[in-house]
Amino acid sequence: MPTRLSLFLSPCLLAAALAAALSIPAWAQSPPEQPLTPEQFSACVQSLAEQTSTAGRPLSRADFERIAATGKYDDRVRQSMQVAAGEPTFWWDELAATTDEDRVREGRAILAREAQTLQKIESQFGVPKEIVVAIYGIETNFGPAQGKIPVLDAALSYACLRPCPTSATGTGSCVARERAYAAVRVLRDKRVRTDNWQGSWAAAFGRTQFVPDSFEQLAVDFDGDGVADIINSEADAWATTANHLKQRGGWDLNAPVYLEVAVPQAQQAEFAASGKSIRLADRARPLSQWMAQGWRVLTAEGQPVTLQLDNDPQMYPFLPVGLPGPAFLVSRNFETILRYNRSERYVMEVALLAHKIAGGRDFATAWPTDDPGLTRAQVRELQAWLAQRGHAQVTPDGVMGRNTRDAIEQEFVAKGLPPQRRVGQRTMRLLMQP
Structure with a gap:
């Protein structure tokens, strides 16, 4: 079956897009x-x-x-x-797992449970509470996965x-x-x-995972007990995270991290898949100028519209895998999260999860694949099946680690299929069918 990539791209661009999607x-x-x-x-x-x-x-x-x-x-x-x-993993695998429905639901529950504390942190540091909670979710699954x-x-x-x-x-x-x-x-x-x-x-340690040198410089005692304890105190961990985003880069409350956009047809050739992500920070300009040049913001339903924002924030293009694929205009808040973790993919995981926690939807533009990534619940289902097939080293924990990938490869070979260490929505059904 041809992938969506192969329907749109020449073999050369297909290879480039796949290289960009891997990390x-x-x-x-x-x-x-x-x-x-x-x-x-x-x-x-x-x-x-x-x-x-x-x-x-x-x-x-x-x-x-x-x-x-x-x-x-x-x-x-x-x-x-x-x-x-x-x-190496694909963008669509990691975002499907890190921003799945379970994590969104848990993030919203924390926002409701700790509304007063999180609002105080947002007011004091000028960082959206949804961003702080999203980092908490991705770093340690809201606390329990702090490392051993x-x-x-x-x-x-x-x-x-x-x-x-x-x-x-x-x-x-x-x-x-x-x-x-x-x-x-x-x-x-x-x-x-x-x-x-x-x-x-x-x-890295604590509820929002700080390396020791960052902890030394940025730790905050927000609960007032005299100790900046990011291991046991959610409030201290959240405030420390907000302090990092405030001190290292600064946060612009008037700007979203990203806006998903449609690139004008006349400019699309410049953004074709090139084997790496395309991030043009040197082209930052007010959002109004992008709108004047024909760029359009996509609604949740994928409709292109013009958009004006207060203070007309500076934004620039970011395309994770080039075209075809999702395209964005991103603000300086992108760079601020990037200073927390030097991974473009991490930035988009945090931003998308925060957007969903706040009530938003997934990207309107599909990733260029016919085999989208799995949620953590689906990974656990696959892992349970692999364990039943005799792969005792596989634990149904929702994490696509080496043992799970080894077992996937072995099962493909057992079915007489070309070996691979990755499955998505389509290939999971193929692998698990009787």
């Missing part, structure tokens, strides 16, 4: 093939101790050596880096697996090294409890 985070590429030996890890930590003069904030070598001595190498960091590097790796271990392991370039000799010049130093300072200053300081493989 491998730059920071996750080429992780080491083998675990670090105890000797390698020890030598790395000693090297970090010798470089404490480069720390972005004061840190003595003695304090680093004393606290880092309690840290351990955790190979889950390397394994997670391998998964991120080895399993000791943060100090993760920070030291990450720094050793991502060694600094030789040119990174200036103060705060190496992200991985600074993250390790910040983790030590957080413990030195007793800003967290060591017995439950756990997080992700990248050393």
Whole structure:
């Protein structure tokens, strides 16, 4: 069956569109093939101790050596880096899962339950409460998925697996090294409890996932108990997130993160699929000028209309996979979320989920595929079927991880079909049919 891509694009543009739709985070590429030996890890930590003069904030070598001595190498960091590097995913898969109906419903319930607190945060920091709740949902599924790796271990392991370039000799010049130093300072200053300081493989922790150096600089005690506790306090975590969005980039309450648009026909050739996303920040201009040039905002039903907004915000084009596919004009709020997580896809996940939580709909323009992505509920259904088929390593958790993809590939081969590690709406039905 031809895909929607193949109906619209030449073979060359088809390959370009697929490349744009796929993503491998730059920071996750080429992780080491083998675990670090105890000797390698020890030598790395000693090297970090010798470089404490480069720390972005004061840190003595003695304090680093004393606290880092309690840290351990955790190979889950390397394994997670391998998964991120080895399993590129499509835009339509990730957004289908991260902004599904279950998450929208839970986000709306939090808005209702904590309306007063969230409104206070919005008023104080000037960041929409829906954006804060969306980040909460995507980062930790509203709290329970904060990570299980000791943060100090993760920070030291990450720094050793991502060694600094030789040119990174200036103060705060190496992200991985600074993250390790910040983790030590957080413990030195007793800003967290060591017995439950756990997080992700990248050393992000708390309900909205802050790395130690960002936590040091931006953490907020919003509930007034004298401690900025983003692990146990929702209010502190939400306010800290809002503070990040306020301090690093600034938020414009008069501008949406994105407007879905129809590109004028005469300009469409410029935005054809090119193998990467198209984001033209240097073309920012008032929305009214885009309207004057024939660009139109799409309604939820897909109807093109002209639009005026207060203060006529500056916006610029962003096309995740080029044309055909959804096209947007985005504001500086896009850049602000991008400073929270350096992923264009993450920005759109947050913005779309916030839009849905506020009562909006999905994008009007279909992604260029005939096999759309699965919701988390559908992934769990698939995983339960795979477990029944004898894939004991598969857990119905709604996360399309390596074990699930391994089992999918094996099932395709068992059916005499070309092996693949991804399924969508159509291929899930194909795979599971008797």
